[in-house]
Amino acid sequence: QVQLVESGGGLVQAGGSLRLSCAASGRTFSNYAMGWFRQAPGKEREFVAGISWRGGSTYYADSVKGRFTISRDNAKNTVYLQMNSLKPEDTAVYYCAADHIMKSVVAGTQIAYWGQGTQVTVSS
Numbered sequence: 001q002v003q004l005v006e007s008g009g010g011l012v013q014a015g016g017s018l019r020l021s022c023a024a025s026g027r028t029f030s031n032y033a034m035g036w037f038r039q040a041p042g043k044e045r046e047f048v049a050g051i052s053w054r055g056g057s058t059y060y061a062d063s064v065k066g067r068f069t070i071s072r073d074n075a076k077n078t079v080y081l082q083m084n085s086l087k088p089e090d091t092a093v094y095y096c097a098a099d100h101i102m103k104s105v106v107a108g109t110q111i112a113y114w115g116q117g118t119q120v121t122v123s124s
Contacts, residue, residue: 002026002113004096009118012086016122020081022096022115029077030054032113035105036070036081038092038120045095049081050105059106064090086122093117 008020020036035050049070050059058070069082079096096115097105104110 002029002032002098004098004113004115006094006096006115006118009094009120011121011123014086014088014122014124016086017082017084018086018120020083020094020096020118020120022079022081024077024079024098030074032098032100033102033105034070034072034079035097035099035108035111036079037095037097037108038090039095039117040089040092043092045108047106047108048094050102051079052102057102059102083120086120088122088124090120091122092120094120 003025005023036048037045038048039045048061051070051072055072067085072079095117097111098113099105099111
């Protein structure tokens with residue numbers, strides 16, 4: 001089992017920044033590809049960003065490219081999502097996800113572990 005705990009969400013004005021963290025415990029963190037997803041009210045959960053086991057490959061949704069950066073620190077068992085130039089449409093609950101298979105993380109299917117989510121609200 002892998003436990004994922006997100007933190008760092010909150011209320012920010014448009015144009016501002018937030019950094020989300022996801023702390024993992026349980027099995028070996030470096031064996032897992034990691035990802036961030038989000039779900040806005042009334043919408044389906046969508047992929048935001050993903051990162052490979054050692055951080056050598058990253059993937060982003062078109063809507064966040066150039067604004068968000070995913071990174072990981074395997075020594076700290078933590079993955080981060082730096083969010084800059086935030087927009088009201090970024091408002092959502094953000095979830096951390098882990099799976100052995102990078103393709104599963106990017107596709108958002110058959111993901112082994114999910115966090116409980118952290119709320120991000122961007123005011124206009």
